[in-house]
Amino acid sequence: MTANATVNPQQTKLLMEFKLDRPLTSCHWDPQSRFVFCGAEDFLVHRVDPASGEKVTLAAHDSWIRAFGSSLDGTTLYSGGYDGRLIYWPASAEKPEPSRIIEAHQGWVRAIAVSPDGKHVATCGNDRLVKVWDAATGTLVREFSGHANHVYNLVYSQDSRQLFSCDLKGVVNAWALDTDKPRVLVTVEQLHGYDTTFRADIGGARSIALRGDGGQIALGGITKVSNAFAGVGEIIVALVNPADGKLDLVLQSKDKVTGTTWGLAWHPDGFWVGVSGGGGGGWLYFWKGDSAEEFFRLQLKNDGRGMSLSPDGKQVAVAHVDNHLRTYSLV
Amino acid sequence: MKRHHPCGSTEHGLSRRAFLNRTAMGSVGLAAGLGDIITSRTAIAEQVQAKSKRVLNIFLHGGVSQLETWDPKPNTDTGGPFRAIPTSVPGMHICELLPHTAKQMHRLSIVRSLDTKNGDHARGVTEMTTGHGRMPGVDFPHLGAVTARSLMPETFVLPGHVLIRSSPGGRNVESEFHSAAYLGPRFASMALYDGNPPKFDDRPGDITDDADIRRNAVRARANERFLRRRRTAETEAYNFSYDQARELLANRHVFEISRETASDQERYGTSQFGKHCLLARRLLEHGVPYVQVNHADYDTHHENFDFHIEQLGEFDQPFATLVADLADRGLLADTLICVMSEFGRTPKINKTYGRDHWGTAWSVVLGGSSIQPGAVIGKTNANGTEVTDRVVDHGHIFHTILQAVGVDSMGEFEIAGRTFPVADPSRGAIAELLT
Numbered sequence: 098m099t100a101n102a103t104v105n106p107q108q109t110k111l112l113m114e115f116k117l118d119r120p121l122t123s124c125h126w127d128p129q130s131r132f133v134f135c136g137a138e139d140f141l142v143h144r145v146d147p148a149s150g151e152k153v154t155l156a157a158h159d160s161w162i163r164a165f166g167s168s169l170d171g172t173t174l175y176s177g178g179y180d181g182r183l184i185y186w187p188a189s190a191e192k193p194e195p196s197r198i199i200e201a202h203q204g205w206v207r208a209i210a211v212s213p214d215g216k217h218v219a220t221c222g223n224d225r226l227v228k229v230w231d232a233a234t235g236t237l238v239r240e241f242s243g244h245a246n247h248v249y250n251l252v253y254s255q256d257s258r259q260l261f262s263c264d265l266k267g268v269v270n271a272w273a274l275d276t277d278k279p280r281v282l283v284t285v286e287q288l289h290g291y292d293t294t295f296r297a298d299i300g301g302a303r304s305i306a307l308r309g310d311g312g313q314i315a316l317g318g319i320t321k322v323s324n325a326f327a328g329v330g331e332i333i334v335a336l337v338n339p340a341d342g343k344l345d346l347v348l349q350s351k352d353k354v355t356g357t358t359w360g361l362a363w364h365p366d367g368f369w370v371g372v373s374g375g376g377g378g379g380w381l382y383f384w385k386g387d388s389a390e391e392f393f394r395l396q397l398k399n400d401g402r403g404m405s406l407s408p409d410g411k412q413v414a415v416a417h418v419d420n421h422l423r424t425y426s427l428v
Numbered sequence: 429m430k431r432h433h434p435c436g437s438t439e440h441g442l443s444r445r446a447f448l449n450r451t452a453m454g455s456v457g458l459a460a461g462l463g464d465i466i467t468s469r470t471a472i473a474e475q476v477q478a479k480s481k482r483v484l485n486i487f488l489h490g491g492v493s494q495l496e497t498w499d500p501k502p503n504t505d506t507g508g509p510f511r512a513i514p515t516s517v518p519g520m521h522i523c524e525l526l527p528h529t530a531k532q533m534h535r536l537s538i539v540r541s542l543d544t545k546n547g548d549h550a551r552g553v554t555e556m557t558t559g560h561g562r563m564p565g566v567d568f569p570h571l572g573a574v575t576a577r578s579l580m581p582e583t584f585v586l587p588g589h590v591l592i593r594s595s596p597g598g599r600n601v602e603s604e605f606h607s608a609a610y611l612g613p614r615f616a617s618m619a620l621y622d623g624n625p626p627k628f629d630d631r632p633g634d635i636t637d638d639a640d641i642r643r644n645a646v647r648a649r650a651n652e653r654f655l656r657r658r659r660t661a662e663t664e665a666y667n668f669s670y671d672q673a674r675e676l677l678a679n680r681h682v683f684e685i686s687r688e689t690a691s692d693q694e695r696y697g698t699s700q701f702g703k704h705c706l707l708a709r710r711l712l713e714h715g716v717p718y719v720q721v722n723h724a725d726y727d728t729h730h731e732n733f734d735f736h737i738e739q740l741g742e743f744d745q746p747f748a749t750l751v752a753d754l755a756d757r758g759l760l761a762d763t764l765i766c767v768m769s770e771f772g773r774t775p776k777i778n779k780t781y782g783r784d785h786w787g788t789a790w791s792v793v794l795g796g797s798s799i800q801p802g803a804v805i806g807k808t809n810a811n812g813t814e815v816t817d818r819v820v821d822h823g824h825i826f827h828t829i830l831q832a833v834g835v836d837s838m839g840e841f842e843i844a845g846r847t848f849p850v851a852d853p854s855r856g857a858i859a860e861l862l863t
Contacts, residue, residue, distance in 0.1 A: 119505060120777070138777060140503050179509040204669075205509075223737070235787040295490075295725040297735055298595070326490075328730030328780045357780075375780055400779045418779040 104366055104411055104427035106383040106393045112412060112426040114154070115145050121416035123403035125165030127188055129373075133414045134174060135422050136162035140428055142176050142186070144193070147414075156197045157184050163403075164208045168232060168357070169215035177206030183220055186237065194243055197235045198207035201228060208250040208305070212257040219260055220249035226270060227262050236369070241272050243279035249301035254339060255311030261339060263316055265289065269337060285319075285335045288318045292325035299325040303379065304361040304404075312384035314339050315348075315369055317358030332358045332373045335387060351390045354380060358416070360404025364427075368392075372415055374400030379417065381425065398423070436560040481797060481833035482712050482759075483575045485720040486747065486767045488739075490727030493783055494771040495812055496523050496736040498791035499540045504811040506775035508733055517802040525740040528748035534802045535751055535760060536795030537861060541806020541815040544771060544822055547785035549727070552770025557606070558827025559851045571826060572848060573608035573615040575718040580615075586682060586716055591617040592704045593722040606720070610843050617720070623703030625683030628676070670702050682714050683707070688796070702746035709753055712763055726769065729782040754796065764797040764832045768825070775812045789815045792825055798832040800863050823855030831857040 123136040137141040142155035142162055155176070164177030168186065173196070174188040181204055185197035205224030211218055216239060218230045227246060229239040246265035253260055260272040267288030270279035289300030304317035313321065314337045322330035332355075334348035356375025364370055371382040379397035381404075384390075403416035407424075414424050442740040478563030495501055500512040500523040512521035515533035522530055522538075529536075546552050551562050558568035569577075591606055606617035620626065631640060681687055685706045696702040700721050708719045723743055728735040747767070772790025773783035789808045795801060806818035830837040830851060839850040 120779075138505070138508075159511060180511070295727070296723070297738055299731070325731075326725065326729055326735065326782075328728050328782065 102291070104364070106368070106370075106427055107253065109381060109393075109425050109427050110400070111243045111396050112424045113147055113150075115147070115150060115422040117143055117420050117422065119154070119228065120418045120420055121402060123163045123165065124405050124416040124422060125167070125174075126405040126407050126414055127168065127169050128171040129407055130409065131171070131189060133405065133422060133424070134165050134176070134402070135163070135416055136176075137416075137420075140178075140180075142174075143422075144188075147424055153193070155186055155192075155193045157198060160184060160205075164206055164220070166209040166211040166218060168211070173232075175209050175211065175218050176404060177201070177209045177220055177222075179205040181206060181222065182237075183209070183218070183230065190316070194196045199230065199235050201230070201392045202226060205247075207248065208379055210251045210253050210260065212253045213255060214257040216257065219253065221251045221262050223262070227251060227260060227270075229274065233260070239272075239274060240277060241270075241277070243270055244268065246298070249303065250305040250316070252307050252314060255307065256363070259341075261314055263288070265298055265301040267300055267316075267318075267335075268304075268337075269302075269314070269342070271339065281342075282339065283337055283344060284339065284364055285316060285344060287320045287333055287335055287347055288316060290320075290322040290325065290330070292322065294324075295326045296360075297325050299330075299423075304358050306361040306363050306369070308363050308386075309365055309367075311339070313337065313345060315361050315363070317361045317371055319375070320347075321355040328357070328375055329355060330357075330375075332356050332371075332372055332375070332377075332380075332382075334358055334361065334369065334384065345384065347389060348382075348384045348386070348391070349389055350380070352393065354378075356380075356400075358382075359402050360408040362404065363412070364406065365410050370404070370406060370413060372401035372404035372413075374402050374418060377414075381413065381415070395425075431453045437492055445816055452653045474848060476551060477732055480580055480715060480717065480762065481841055482716065482763045483571070483579075483829060483833055484708060484712060484750075484754075484763055484796075485557075485571065485718070485719045485829075486765070487553075487557075487720055487722045488726050488743070488767065488769045488861065489553075489722055489724040490769070490784060490790065491549070491771045492726040492739075492769045493728070493732060493736055494498050494540070494790040495773070495775065495783075496525055496733070496740065497594055498522055498538045498793060499808055499812060500524075501775070501810065501812045506659060506777065506811040506813065508777060510733070515615045520802065520804055523740075525736060526744050526748075527650070529751075532748045532751040533640075534843045536765065536793050536804065537799055537803040538791055538807045539820060539825070540791045540808055542772070542787075542790045542792060542822075542825070543818055543819045544787040544790075546771060546787040549770055551783075552787065555822040556768050556770055556825070559823050560853070561817055561823075561852075567607055567609040569609040569611045569615070570606035570719040571829065572606050572617055573611050574830065575833070575835070576615045577608075577611045577841065578830070579717040579833060584715065584717075585679065586714060586729060587618040588716065589615055589617045589718045590716055591720050591722065592617060592623075592707055593621060595621045603806070609847055610846075611841065612843075618757055620683065620707065623685060623700060623707055625680060626676070628680050632676070682710065696746050699742045699746065705746040705750040709750055712754065712759060713757070713844075726773075728773065728781045729778065729784055730771065732777070732783040744819070760796045762797060762833075764799065764829055765793075765795040766791040766825075766829055769770050778819065789813060794825075794828065794832070794861065796832075798834075798863050799828075800861055803861060805858055805861050818858075820858060821855070823852040824858050826853045827855055827857040831862060 119137040141277040144153040158178035160179035166175040174186040183199040183201040202222035227241040251262040267285040302316040319330040320333035337343040354377035356373040379400040399417040399419040501507040572589035580588035608615040696706040734806040771787040774786040827837040840847040
C-alpha cells in the first residue's frame with residue numbers, strides 16, 4: 098500500500114453481522130456514519146445503526162429498493178425503487194416518513210447518483226431515461242433520452258457538470274448538463290452479451306464508481322457469459338477514461354470467478370474495492386488499477402449483492418443473500 | 429434430453445411431407461373460398477369452415493414464472509419485485525408485466541392450481557402436450573394431432589396441425605416436430621419458422637403443363653403398383669404428396685403475413701413473436717384446427733426478473749392483440765386459447781435473483797370456445813408454495829381443452845382395429861370451467 102495508508106486490505110475481517118428477515122439487495126452508508134440503509138426482497142428501506150444494532154423500517158415504496166443516495170450533510174436519504182419512485186426521507190428521524198415522493202420513472206429506478214456539489218439527484222431506469230432532480234425541491238431539472246436499452250447505472254463527474262450512464266448493452270453516455278444531446282463515450286463490449294441459445298441480452302453496469310481524482314470510471318458487471326439463464330460468466334470491472342472514452346483496463350479475478358460485480362468503490366488510499374456474488378460465491382476484491390488482477394481478495398460467508406464504503410474508509414458494508422448485512426473492517 | 433423423433437434426423441422433412449400430404453385432402457381450393465378475398469370481419473367468421481372449432485396453444489418454453497404472470501404474490505417472501513395489477517375482470521389481478529393482457533382477461537380464465545409433480549423440461553413438454561404421464565416406450569399423440577384428427581374436415585386442404593416457432597437454436601426441449609404417434613403422420617405437425625411461409629419451389633419454367641400432367645401420371649402408376657404390395661399409414665400419406673404440393677402452391681398466400689394490412693402488422697409489432705401471432709391469426713381465420721405458437725425462453729435460473737421483463741414484454745402486446753382480434757372477428761366463440769408451459773418456477777428466489785424449475789403449484793390460462801370467461805379456478809397459498817384448492821394436472825387440462833372444442837375426450841380412437849383413449853381415462857375435464 099501507499100506510505101500513508103490508513104487501511105490494510107490484507108487485514109480485512111468480519112466486524113459485525115445484522116440479520117434481517119429477507120435476502121438483501123443493496124446497502125448504503127450515510128455520510129455521517131450513523132446508519133447503513135439496506136434494500137431487501139421486500140418493499141422496505143431498512144435502517145441499521147451499526148453501533149447499537151437498532152433497526153428501523155421505512156415504508157413507502159411499492160417494490161424492491163436497489164438504489165440509494167444521501168445529501169452531503171446526511172440529513173436526507175434518497176431511495177429509488179422498482180416501483181419507479183424516488184423518495185426523500187429524513188434520514189435520522191425516529192420514525193422516518195417520506196418528505197417527498199416522486200414518480201420518477203416508468204418502470205424500475207435502477208440507480209441514483211448525487212452530484213458532488215449536492216445540488217442535484219440523478220436517476221436512471223427501465224424507461225431508458227436519465228433524469229436530474231433538484232435536490233432541495235424535487236423539481237425535475239433535466240430529462241435525457243438517448244439510451245436504446247434499460248439504463249443500469251450512472252455517476253457524476255467530479256465537477257458535477259457531467260453525468261455518465263451505462264445501459265444493458267454496455268453503452269456509456271456522457272451527458273453535459275448544459276446540452277440535450279448525449280455523447281456516446283464508449284461501448285464496453287465486455288459488459289454485454291447476447292445468448293443465442295436463450296435469445297436474451299445480458300449485461301450492463303451492475304455497479305459504478307468514479308476514481309478519487311475523477312480520471313477514471315469503473316463499471317462492474319458480468320462478462321464472458323456462456324449461459325445467460327444460469328448466470329455462467331465471470332466478474333468484470335471495466336476502467337474507462339471519462340475524457341476520451343478509452344478503455345484503460347479490464348479488471349478480473351485471478352481465478353476467473355463466476356459471478357457478477359454488484360458493488361464498487363474507490364478507496365481514498367488509492368485502490369478499487371469490489372464485491373461479487375453468483376456461482377463462484379461471495380468475494381471482496383481489491384485492485385490497484387494498474388494490473389488486471391486483484392492484489393487481494395477475501396471470500397465472504399455468502400454472496401454479495403451490494404456494497405458501500407464507510408465515510409472514513411475503514412469499513413465496508415455488504416448486503417448479503419443470506420438475510421445479513423455484514424460490515425468488514427479494513428484495518 | 430433430446431426429444432425422441434421416430435423419423436430420426438429427417439424430422440423436418442417428414443414434417444413437411446406430412447404437411448404436403450394433408451394439403452391435398454379433398455379438392456376444395458382455398459383460393460376459391462377463403463384466401464385474400466375475405467375482407468370483412470363478419471365474412472371471415474362466416475366463411476371459416478362450417479363453424480368448426482379450433483385450438484390456439486401458446487407454449488412458453490423453458491417454464492414461465494406463474495408469479496410473474498397469472499398468480500402474483502406481491503410483497504411476500506416469494507413475490508419478487510413486481511406488483512399485481514387489476515384486470516378487466518373485477519377482483520382478478522395478474523402481474524404488472526402483462527398490462528395489455530390484463531385488458532383481455534374478461535375473455536380468458538386462469539387455472540392457478542396445477543400440480544404436475546415434475547421439474548424436468550422434456551417430461552414437462554411431453555406431459556403437458558399429450559395429457560399423459562410419460563411412460564417408457566409409449567408415444568402418445570400430441571394435442572395438435574388429437575385436435576387435427578378430431579376436428580379437421582375430410583375436405584380440408586390445409587394442414588390441420590401447425591407449429592409456429594423460431595429457427596432451431598440450442599434448446600433441446602423446444603420440439604421441432606410434434607408426434608402424432610398412433611394417429612399417423614397425416615396429423616403430425618408442420619413447422620413454420622421465423623414467421624415465414626414454407627419454402628415453395630415453383631415448377632421449372634421449361635416443364636410445360638402437358639409435360640407436368642404426363643410425369644404425374646407416371647408417378648401415380650408407380651405409386652399404385654407399390655401400394656398393392658406395401659400399404660401403411662406412412663405410404664398412404666406419402667402418396668398424396670405431389671398432388672398436395674400443387675394445392676399448396678396454389679394456396680401459398682395463406683402463410684404470407686406480408687399480405688396483412690400495414691396497420692395490422694404494426695399492431696402486432698416487429699418482434700418475431702408478434703409476427704408469429706399474426707400468422708396464427710391468419711391460419712385460424714383459414715380454419716386450421718390446431719395452431720401452436722412457441723415463445724422462448726423462460727428458463728430463468730439467473731436474473732429471473734430482468735429476463736421476464738424482456739420476454740413478457742415481447743409476449744404481452746401481440747398476445748393481447750390476438751385475443752382481441754379473434755373476439756372482434758367473431759372467431760373466439762369457436763377458438764380455444766391456451767397459454768401453457770412445461771412447468772412453472774420456484775416461489776423461492778435463488779441467490780442470483782433466479783427462479784428454478786417448479787411443477788408443484790403453477791398456472792395455465794384458457795379461454796374462448798366453451799371456456800367460461802373471466803374465471804379463476806383453483807388457488808395457491810399466500811406465498812404460492814402449494815395448491816390449496818382444486819388440484820389439477822396436465823391430464824385435466826388436456827381433457828378440458830378437448831371438451832371445450834366439442835371433442836369427447838373420454839372417447840376412443842379406432843386405429844387399425846385397435847382402440848386408443850382420446851385422453852388419459854384416469855383424468856377428466858375441469859367441469860366448472862366449461863360453459
